[in-house]
Amino acid sequence: MASHMQSQESRAECSSIALLEITAQLIRDQGYAGTTMRRIAEQAGIKAASIYYHYASKDEIIDRVLDRGIVESMARVRQTMAELPAGAPFCERFTAAIGAYLATVNQLGTYFIATRQLLNQIPPELAERHRQRRVELDRFWADLLDEGYREGAIAESGTNGLARLFMLGALNWSTEWMDLSRKSSDELAEVAASLFLNGIETR
Amino acid sequence: MASHMQSQESRAECSSIALLEITAQLIRDQGYAGTTMRRIAEQAGIKAASIYYHYASKDEIIDRVLDRGIVESMARVRQTMAELPAGAPFCERFTAAIGAYLATVNQLGTYFIATRQLLNQIPPELAERHRQRRVELDRFWADLLDEGYREGAIAESGTNGLARLFMLGALNWSTEWMDLSRKSSDELAEVAASLFLNGIETR
C-alpha cells in the first residue's frame, strides 16, 4: 500500500478503495487543500493523472471518503450495540457505543473527521449531504441517551443537548492524541464512560 | 475591518493586528493551505503584496497567530483564576477556568486551534515551539486537577491523564458548534463543569 508496487507484479492493482484510505489519511493530516491529487498518487505509487481512471475529480474522492467514513462508522457502532445481550443495562450499552465509536473514528474512521473546516471547503451541495449524515450521528447519541433517561439510569436536564455536544466533542477530539498501540479503544471507552457517567468528583 | 476602508479615509490603516485576526479566522475555517495571502488581503481590503510590508512571509503570520492565540488564551485564563476570592473551592475554580478557556478559544482564541493537522503543515522548528506551548497548557490543567485532588474534591485515578485529555478535547471541539450569541461561555462552562464533575448518572 506504500509505494512502488509495480516492481514486483506487473499489475499495479492499486484499488479504488486503497485510494480512499490514502486520501482519508491525508485529509486528517493535511486538511482539504493540503490533500493534493499528486500527493494521493504518490502515496499510492501511481501518477496523479491515473487517479482519474478511478474517480472523476478530487471532490468525488473527498465525497466518497466522507460518506464511507461516517456510514461505516455508524454501521459498526450499531452492530456492536446489536451484539450486546438483550437486556444489557444502559451503562454497558453506553460504554460499548463509545468503544466502537472511538475505534472507528480512529482506525478506519480516520476518515470522516469532517469538521466545519472541511464542510466550508467542499462544494455546498456535497457539504449539505454530509451535514445530514452528521445529524444522523447526533440523533443516534441523542436516542441512546434518551433510552438511558427512560431507564432511569441518567438524569435528564434541559442542558442534555449541550452535554451531548461536549461528550461527542471529547470523543471526536481523541483523533488528536489517541494512540491505539498504547491503549485499546475499549480501555479508553471505560475511562470516557466513567468520566461522562460519574464525573471526577468524590462522592 | 471588513473591506474597502480606503474609500472613506485616504489612509487604509489596516493594522498588523487586524491582519492577525483575519488570518486566525481563515485558519480556523479553511486550514493552513486554504489560508492564502490573497484571501487574507482580500478580507483586509488590501492587495496580497501589501501584506509583506507588515510581515516577512506567510509563515511569519501563521507563527504570530498561533503564538498570540495560545499565549493570550492562557493569560486570560490565569487572570480569571487570579480574580477569584482567595479560598474559592475547587468546583468554583474549575468552572471559572473552563469558562475563561471556552471564551478565549471561541472568540479571540479562534486563533490557536492548532491541531495536529496544522502542526503537520507548518515548518518543523516553528511547530516545535508551538508544541511546547501546548504542553504548558496541558500542564495548567494537570496542575489545576492536582490541586482539586489534594483538596479532596475530586478522585484521583491512574487514568486521570486520559480523563484530562477527554475533557480538554470536549472544550477544544466546542469551536465546531459553539455559538456565543445563544449561550454565554459561562453558561456553557456550567454545563461542562457539571458534566465533568458529576457525570450524567443518577445518584
Next chain:
DNA sequence: CCGATCACCTAACAAGCGTTAGCCGAGGTG
C-alpha cells in the same frame, strides 16, 4: 491470433500559489 478492455503513463493546460521588484501619493519634518 485479434481486438477490447483495463490500469496505468507522459505532456500539457489554465489557474492560483508565495514572493519579489519597483512605483506612487499622502503626511510629517527640516
Next chain:
DNA sequence: CACCTCGGCTAACGCTTGTTAGGTGATCGG
C-alpha cells in the same frame, strides 16, 4: 520648498494545483 517614511499599489517570477488528451503495454474472451 525639499526630503523621507509610511502604507499601500501593479506586474511579474517560478512553482504547484486540478484536470484533460492521447498514448502504451499487459491481460483476456472469442
